[in-house]
Amino acid sequence: MFAIERINKIKEILYKDKRVDVVELSKLFSVTEVTIRRDLDKLEKEGFLIKTYGGAVLNEENLYGRTVVDTDDNTIEEKRMIGKIASQMIENGEAIFLSPGTTCLEIAKNIKNKRITVVTNDLLIGYELRDSAGIKVIVTGGDLIKSTSTLAGSFAIQTLKGIFINKAFIGVKGVNFDSGYTVDSYEEALIIQEIRKISNEIIIVADYTKFNRTAFARLGELTMAKKVITNKQVPPKYKEFYFENAIKMYTTFEFE
Amino acid sequence: MGHFLEMRKITKLFGDNVVLKDIDFTADKGQVHALVGENGAGKTTLMKILAGVHTANNGEIYIDGKKVEISNPKEAQELGISMIYQETRLFPDLNVAENIFIRREPLKKGLRLIDWDKVYSETAKYLDYFGLKINARASVNTLSLGQQKFVEIIRALSRNARIIIMDEPTAALTEQETELLFKIIWDMKRLGIAIIYISHRLDEIKRIAEKVTVLRDGNLIGTYEVSEVDLHQIVKAMAGKEIEDRYPKLKIKHGKELLRVNNLSHEGRLRNISFSVREGEILGITGLSGSGRRTLAKVLFGINRPYEGEIMLNGKIFKDMNPNKAIENGLCYVTGIGTDEGLILDAPVAENITLTNLKRISRFGFLNKGEEALEVRDLIERLEIEAGEYEITNNLSGGNQKKVIFAKWLFTNAKILIIEEPTAGIDVSSKVDIYNIINELLLSGASVIMISSDLSEILGMCDRILVMCNGEVCKVFEKDEATQEKILYYASGGKGNI
Numbered sequence: 001m002f003a004i005e006r007i008n009k010i011k012e013i014l015y016k017d018k019r020v021d022v023v024e025l026s027k028l029f030s031v032t033e034v035t036i037r038r039d040l041d042k043l044e045k046e047g048f049l050i051k052t053y054g055g056a057v058l059n060e061e062n063l064y065g066r067t068v069v070d071t072d073d074n075t076i077e078e079k080r081m082i083g084k085i086a087s088q089m090i091e092n093g094e095a096i097f098l099s100p101g102t103t104c105l106e107i108a109k110n111i112k113n114k115r116i117t118v119v120t121n122d123l124l125i126g127y128e129l130r131d132s133a134g135i136k137v138i139v140t141g142g143d144l145i146k147s148t149s150t151l152a153g154s155f156a157i158q159t160l161k162g163i164f165i166n167k168a169f170i171g172v173k174g175v176n177f178d179s180g181y182t183v184d185s186y187e188e189a190l191i192i193q194e195i196r197k198i199s200n201e202i203i204i205v206a207d208y209t210k211f212n213r214t215a216f217a218r219l220g221e222l223t224m225a226k227k228v229i230t231n232k233q234v235p236p237k238y239k240e241f242y243f244e245n246a247i248k249m250y251t252t253f254e255f256e
Numbered sequence: 257m258g259h260f261l262e263m264r265k266i267t268k269l270f271g272d273n274v275v276l277k278d279i280d281f282t283a284d285k286g287q288v289h290a291l292v293g294e295n296g297a298g299k300t301t302l303m304k305i306l307a308g309v310h311t312a313n314n315g316e317i318y319i320d321g322k323k324v325e326i327s328n329p330k331e332a333q334e335l336g337i338s339m340i341y342q343e344t345r346l347f348p349d350l351n352v353a354e355n356i357f358i359r360r361e362p363l364k365k366g367l368r369l370i371d372w373d374k375v376y377s378e379t380a381k382y383l384d385y386f387g388l389k390i391n392a393r394a395s396v397n398t399l400s401l402g403q404q405k406f407v408e409i410i411r412a413l414s415r416n417a418r419i420i421i422m423d424e425p426t427a428a429l430t431e432q433e434t435e436l437l438f439k440i441i442w443d444m445k446r447l448g449i450a451i452i453y454i455s456h457r458l459d460e461i462k463r464i465a466e467k468v469t470v471l472r473d474g475n476l477i478g479t480y481e482v483s484e485v486d487l488h489q490i491v492k493a494m495a496g497k498e499i500e501d502r503y504p505k506l507k508i509k510h511g512k513e514l515l516r517v518n519n520l521s522h523e524g525r526l527r528n529i530s531f532s533v534r535e536g537e538i539l540g541i542t543g544l545s546g547s548g549r550r551t552l553a554k555v556l557f558g559i560n561r562p563y564e565g566e567i568m569l570n571g572k573i574f575k576d577m578n579p580n581k582a583i584e585n586g587l588c589y590v591t592g593i594g595t596d597e598g599l600i601l602d603a604p605v606a607e608n609i610t611l612t613n614l615k616r617i618s619r620f621g622f623l624n625k626g627e628e629a630l631e632v633r634d635l636i637e638r639l640e641i642e643a644g645e646y647e648i649t650n651n652l653s654g655g656n657q658k659k660v661i662f663a664k665w666l667f668t669n670a671k672i673l674i675i676e677e678p679t680a681g682i683d684v685s686s687k688v689d690i691y692n693i694i695n696e697l698l699l700s701g702a703s704v705i706m707i708s709s710d711l712s713e714i715l716g717m718c719d720r721i722l723v724m725c726n727g728e729v730c731k732v733f734e735k736d737e738a739t740q741e742k743i744l745y746y747a748s749g750g751k752g753n754i
Contacts, residue, residue, distance in 0.1 A: 003637060018309030032630045088506050143710070232640045232692070233413060243684050246502040251689065253696040 003254055004077035006031070007039050014049060014058045014189070023056040029098035046080070069180035076102070078207040078231045081252035083107045085229050086169055086205060090114060094135075094166040097195055098125050100150040100188065104204045109133070120166060121156055121191055123149040138163075144184060157194050168199040172206050173215035175238070180222055182215035189217035202228070209235040223247065259421055260285045260450050261306075266315035267475075268301055275301050276474045279315075283419060283450040288441060290453045290461040290482070293471035293494055302471070303421045306337035306452075307739070308332035319419075338420040339414035343681050344404040346411075348397035348650060352377035356411045357501070361414055362399065382410045384630045386440050392656075397601060397650050404431030411438060413449075420444065421452045426460060432545055438464055457709070458490060460746055470494055490746045501718025504688070505697045508721075511535030514703040515587070515672050519565035522555045526727045529567075533672065533703040540718030541707045543747050548709050548727040553674045557582050557589040565654045576712050583612060590661050590671035592677035598661045601650040606632040608649050610697040629709075635663040640689060655686025664692055673697065674705045679713060693719060712741045723747050 001052035003183040004027050013020055020038070026033045041058050043049050064238045083106030087222055090096055098104040100122035108118070108128045115134035121124055126139040142156025170192055181204060197201060202225040211234050228242060229250045242249040259282040268276040276298045285291045293300045304310045306317065317324050319335055326332050332339075341597040346355045351376045362378075363368040379392040390403055399407065412420050426434045435482040441464050444451060454466060461468055461482060468485065470477040480578055507591040516532040526548050530606045533539045543549045554560040556567060558577035567574045571586040582588070591598035599608050609632050632645045639659045643652050649660060658678070667671060678694070680685040694704055694717070706713050714721055721738050723746045731746040 003634075006630045017528045019367075030630065031629065031634060035630075035634050085506070085695075088508065091507075232689060236683075239685035239688040240683075243502055243688050248502060249353050249688050249692075250506065250695070253640075253689075253691040 003035075004075075005040070005114075007042065007077050010039055010043065010075050011048065014043075014056070016059075018058045018137070019052075019055060020049075022135065029220055045223075063184045073177055076106075076206045078252065079103045081231065082205050082207060082229050085109045085250050085252055086203070087111045087114075089203065089227075090116060090167065092116060094118065095164065097165045097168035097199060098122065099168070099170045099192060099195075100125070100148065103171040103207060104169055105203070108171055115159055118206075119160075121151040123151065125149075132211055140191075143187075145187060150185075150188060152185070152191055160172060160191075160194050160198060163198060165195065165199040166193050167201045167203055167204050168196070168204050171209060172204055172217070172219065174213040175204075175206050175211045175222065175224065176214050177237075177241070179214040179218060181219040181224065183217050183219060184215050186217045192219055196220075203227045203229065205229045207231055209236055259283065259318075260320060261308065262318040264316045265320070265331075266302060266305060266312045266317075267526075268298075268305060268310060268714070269313050274474055275647075276305075277476075279471070281469060281476075281479075283452050285418075285448045286448050286464075287467065288445065288465040289454060289481065290465035290468040291471065292455060292458070292468060292490065293477075294337075294497070297471040297494075298474040299471055300423055302311045302338060303423065303452060303454060306332065306419075307337055307421060309339075311464070313429070325387075328733045332652045336416055336418035337421070338415060338417035339418070339429060340405065340408045340412065340423065340425060342423045343654065344401065344406060344423075346396045346404055351393050351395050352383075352390060352399070352407050353392040354377075354408055356382070356414055356532055365721055368705060370752045378414070379410070379517065382414065386410070386443060400430075402429045402436070405429065405437065406440065409444075411442070412704060413447075413517075417449065419450045419452065421454070424453045425453070426455070426457065431550070433447045434460075434546075457544050458744070459546070480558050484725065488745065488750070491741055491748070494744075500690075501716055503713065504691050504695065504700070505717055506679055508536035508698050510537045511701065514570060515557070516568040517565070518568070520552075520555065520567065521564040522551065522560060524727070525551050526555060531729065531732075532721055534581075534704060535701050535703055537696045537720070538698065538704045538706055538718045540714040540721040541705060541724060542711065542714050543724030544709075547724040547747065549724050550681055551727070552674065552704075552724070553589060553707055556674060557587065559589075565675075583668055583670070586669070586671035588668060588673055590665055590673055590675040590677040598664075599649050599657060602648060604637070605643050605660055606645040609635055609663045609667055612664055631667065632663075637664060639666075639693065640664050648664060651688070653683065655682035655689070658682055658686065658690060659693075662690075671701070672703045672705070674707065675709075678708060679710065680708075710748075711736060711743055714743070715740065725749055 005139050010020060010025065022036050025036045034159040040051055040114055044051050047059055052060050052064040057229045079102055082103055086107045087110035090111055095117040098107055098118060105128060108125045112132040117136040118129060119138045121142065124136050129135050129137045138158045140151050142151035143153035145152055173184050179199040204225045208231040223245055229247045232251045232253055233252065239249060261283040263281040264278055266279040279302055281302065284460050287616040293299050301310060305312045308326045311327055317326060324335055356379050358377050362374045363369060364371045371652055376392050383392060384389055389408055396404060425437060429437060441451060455461060465482050467479060468482050469479040472488060473495065491727065511534055513532050513534050518530050520529040521527050529552065541549050551560060555563050558579050558581060562576060567577055569587055605626055610628050629645060636645060639662060641659045643656055649657060678690050698704060706718055715738055719735050722729050723743055725747055
């Protein structure tokens with residue numbers, strides 16, 4: 001079992017039982033108590049639980065403040081790590097774009113103490129950064145795509161005229177040799193085409209489950225971006241392809 | 257005319273990609289013709305065409321003035337062409353003699369029985385001829401990588417090879433083994449063998465080759481007489497434009513100084529070396545073989561002793577070092593694979609990982625096997641090592657073996673990592689993994705000293721680059737100032753500014 005699966009399982013148990021026990025967990029997953037403690041440390045940092053003697057309890061207070069989108073997301077750990085790597089690439093004074101989705105939301109969570117400008121068409125990302133003093137947040141406006149927090153349409157595109165972006169982080173739903181990078185809707189793809197015109201650098205972010213998959217609307221070839229941030233579990237042939245095509249591929253390994 | 261081997265107008269396409277364009281190449285008996293160029297220049301592809309692994313889309317090959325068709329490796333072998341690849345292609349579980357005579361063992365007269373006496377006596381004859389102290393009955397997996405190379409050379413000769421191609425033969429060899437290899441090459445020249453030597457180490461070419469041909473991006477740049485050509489000219493021809501950067505470099509804020517070396521000298525092989533490394537930083541050390549870069553690693557880790565000068569770890573000054581002291585103070589040495597220093601190849605993965613820190617899994621002096629298994633499984637999972645904990649390490653791919661070496665040092669919580677040839681001889685996908693593992697180590701506050709002969713890797717990953725030449729630091733570059741050409745210039749003894 002991968003560490004991430006284990007952490008997600010721990011979260012499930014926490015939701016259900018509201019408490020966990022280090023010794024029990026170490027038996028359940030056949031890993032050392034040290035490993036379990038490391039997992040709990042990680043979850044505590046995220047504000048998910050509060051550690052107690054020999055275990056931990058669910059941090060219920062924090063639950064209400066959270067947007068509920070990630071509770072059934074089983075790759076949230078991978079996305080969190082992608083967010084961490086991405087934040088290393090952003091320097092003070094830059095203007096960045098964050099595309100809609102939970103992966104870019106994780107980037108937002110990791111950049112709160114920087115002094116930058118963030119442009120986004122995701123309402124949740126804008127909201128996430130509401131208290132960050134050093135960050136100027138610009139939300140595009142536009143039509144809200146039903147049941148999402150994504151803004152799109154010609155009104156959104158208009159708001160992008162006349163601005164320039166240093167680094168655009170684009171979350172995609174599909175990465176595939178044949179279909180290239182794909183996203184869920186045609187409207188989203190149109191926005192990203194506009195972003196490509198005004199950005200210095202495009203950085204693709206996608207957790208490993210997006211590989212070998214195709215979503216509805218195509219953004220472009222796998223060579224359209226010179227940097228990709230993903231996870232170590234990505235199929236080797238993609239790692240080869242990126243390296244051979246001089247695309248920098250960042251994957252996440254978890255050592256603390 | 258009159259060349260023993262002539263390749264004319266060789267063109268090769270992979271899909272729509274032209275990887276070789278109208279290449280002319282020759283080789284003569286008793287001579288070494290070096291083939292140089294950056295990674296991806298087409299050197300290996302050209303030679304694989306000669307060895308029958310690839311077929312050219314266009315062009316002709318002549319041997320001894322006769323046109324030949326080579327459509328598979330067997331035909332190449334029948335024509336006396338043998339290629340020795342970067343990675344050894346021997347059967348690790350068979351012994352030396354069996355490897356040399358595999359599938360063509362001499363039979364006893366009138367009987368369909370293998371004449372084993374003859375197999376061993378023939379093998380011993382070859383080993384004697386080259387002055388090699390290798391037992392014909394030794395299993396190949398007990399040999400060093402250099403010794404394995406020599407076995408491959410003997411196998412080629414015993415198949416009556418007239419043309420021997422060597423693809424970067426010294427890449428994984430120690431300095432002594434390199435010397436021995438050169439001696440063997442001289443012996444082969446006397447035997448009238450035509451040798452084609454792929455390399456990017458110009459100092460080696462100066463020593464052993466008569467001619468050198470430079471390829472760049474699949475094009476023939478030129479063929480020169482080694483005695484007449486200036487080193488600088490070859491470097492320029494090779495480098496051409498800077499290759500595109502493909503390395504996942506992360507800019508990480510540098511913290512406090514973890515290692516400092518002041519005026520380090522060792523047995524005349526290292527002279528007055530000073531440098532320092534900080535948290536989150538990668539210091540690259542490069543240089544041609546014999547420059548002392550590997551000796552430096554061994555002195556830092558306390559394998560080669562004694563030294564003059566000081567080594568400072570975390571602010572503590574050491575006048576004397578040994579591996580135990582180094583490990584206790586968070587310094588580790590991730591050796592190159594195949595150097596038989598980093599791994600116990602016939603031991604299981606688990607044992608290799610825990611070996612350097614048995615204390616961690618022991619209680620009152622007894623080894624806790626259950627604990628070992630758990631810790632090891634955790635590391636195997638975190639590094640994506642494709643192997644079980646009880647698998648014999650020798651059966652793993654080069655990439656996975658390298659990861660096992662990393663796991664071993666992660667297990668000791670090392671903070672300063674000397675990493676030697678981090679990706680030599682491993683597959684591309686593991687390469688990408690290794691670079692990202694290094695990134696994670698830096699993010700967690702480690703320092704890395706990367707010793708490598710792969711210049712693009714050094715340029716792509718390092719924050720600062722130290723160029724060594726004859727046991728001294730001859731140039732230090734910041735990441736943005738360095739180019740392949742500049743590094744090659746200083747590494748090969750160039751002085752002043754370029």
